[in-house]
Amino acid sequence: MVESVARLERADADRREAKSQVESVGEENLRDLREAVGDLREILTAYEDRAVRDEDFAAFIxxxxxxxxxxxxxxxxxxxxxxxxxxxxxxxxxxLVESDFEDARERLADAESALAPLEDWEDATDRYREARRAVGRRLDEVRDEIAERERLQRLGEADLDAPVERLRDPIETYDQNVREAFASFRSDSSAREVLDFLATTANFPLVPFERPPDDLRTFVRTHEAGTESIPQLLEYAGFSRSKLDHYVDDPDALKRAVATQQTYLERLDADPLTVGWPPPEADVLRWQCNERISVVGRFAPDVVPDLRAVRELTRREDYDRLRTSAQARDQLTDAERERLRSGAVEEELAELREEREQLEDALETYPDR
Incomplete structure (x- = not known):
């Protein structure tokens, strides 16, 4: 039996036993007793100092x-x-003297010991709930592990001799061209134009460019330096203020806006527009291409035909087969290939599926309460 399930079964048995002890006394009676103990403790604490003073007779009464x-x-x-x-x-x-209050608290502690069944039941209930959560966490892990083994099996069944270049060549051509085009756009266009372009990509969730920082965008919009290219602004940011004073009208503003966002500007590249290898599922790639066509057309219309060619790949009947083959070649390690060949993956999958069934049955048998 799965350890987490066994733990849940034990926790349920302990909870039921503890509950029977509570029911033999009466849950409501025990809760009334706990409330009474707490109330009396509060009274003793509130009056102890005053009730033992001879001069505070009113408090005593x-x-x-x-x-x-x-x-x-x-x-x-x-x-x-x-x-x-x-x-x-x-x-x-x-x-009354202080020892009377000490005696009262000792007797109250004796009465409080009668709450043990209720406390045991509450502790057992907490252990039961935690044990059930542990089963749920393990079920999530097992499902992930099953998905991973099933992925390996799919890759292991792939045709490693399939002509994946039918997908790879158009994708690599597009990725290379869009990288070069974006690099030229970034270096040749004004920072104002590039940042405005990046801001518009917020309307295309499948083109995940990081949004330009507001202070940086405000600077390039409102200062003459914004007409310079991004590489030029980065070069300016490295100048001393005295040297920078010869090139821009507001050195301090440039330092604040550009120098503080230097990492963002340096990392700007075409990655959010590229497909990569192996490519995603056909439906995903098709939707990505639809959005990228609109985006790429704004700075590199000559690259759009390459992107359309990539989109056409998703309509090929053999796309899924070629993609799976590409994944197998790219992702399967030698150790994974050996596990597939030896049948280890199949055995692991059978064990995990059996464990999943036990975990699911346990969650159904032992409800959350």
Whole structure:
């Protein structure tokens, strides 16, 4: 049996046993007892210092009155009611000293020990819930592991001799061309134009460019330096303020806007527009291409035909077969190939599926409560 399931079964048995002990006394009675213990402790704490002072007779009378009403209001069938009555008798004296309060607390602690069944049940319930959560966490892990083995099996069944170049060549051609085009756009266009372009890509969620920082975009819009290229702005950012004063009208503004965003500007490249290898699923790639056509057309219309050629690949009947072959060649390690050949993956998958069934059955058998 799966260890987490066995733990849940034990936790459920402990919880049921603890609950039977509570029911033998009465859950409501025990909760009333816990409330009474807490209330009496609060009264003792509130009056201890004043009720033992000879000069504070009013507090002494008020304290004994509260204790009397407290005891009289207790339910007749409250567990340990006699202990509360004994404490009441102890405190209804003509004069109280600190040792009387100590004695009262000791007797109250004896009454509190009767709460053990309720506390045991609550502890057992906490352990049960944690054990059930552990089963859920393990189920998530097992499902992930099953998905990984199934992925390996699919890759292991791939035709490693399939002509994957039918996909790779158009994709590599597009990726190379769009990288070169974006690099030229970044270096030849003004920073203002490039950042405006990047801002528009927010309308295309499948083109995940990082949004330009607001302070940087404001700077290139409102300063003459914004007409310079990004490489030129980065070069300016490395100048001293005295040297920079000869090139721009507001050196401090450039330092604040450009130097603080140097990493963002240096990392700008065409990665969000590239396909990569192996390519994604056909539907995913098709949607990506649809959005990228609109985006790429804004700075490199001559690359759009390459992108359309990539989109056409997704309509090939053999796309999935070629993609799986590409994944197998690219992703399967020698160790994974050996595990597939020896049947180890198949054995692991069978064991994991059996464990998944046990975990799912356990969650159904032992509800969240």
């Amino acid at each position: 008020e304290f004994q009155d509260r204790i009397g009403h407290f005891t009289n209001d207790l339910p007749e069938d409250l567990p340990e009611r006699e202990t509360f009555e004994d404490i009441d008798d102890l405190l209804q004296q003509r004069r």
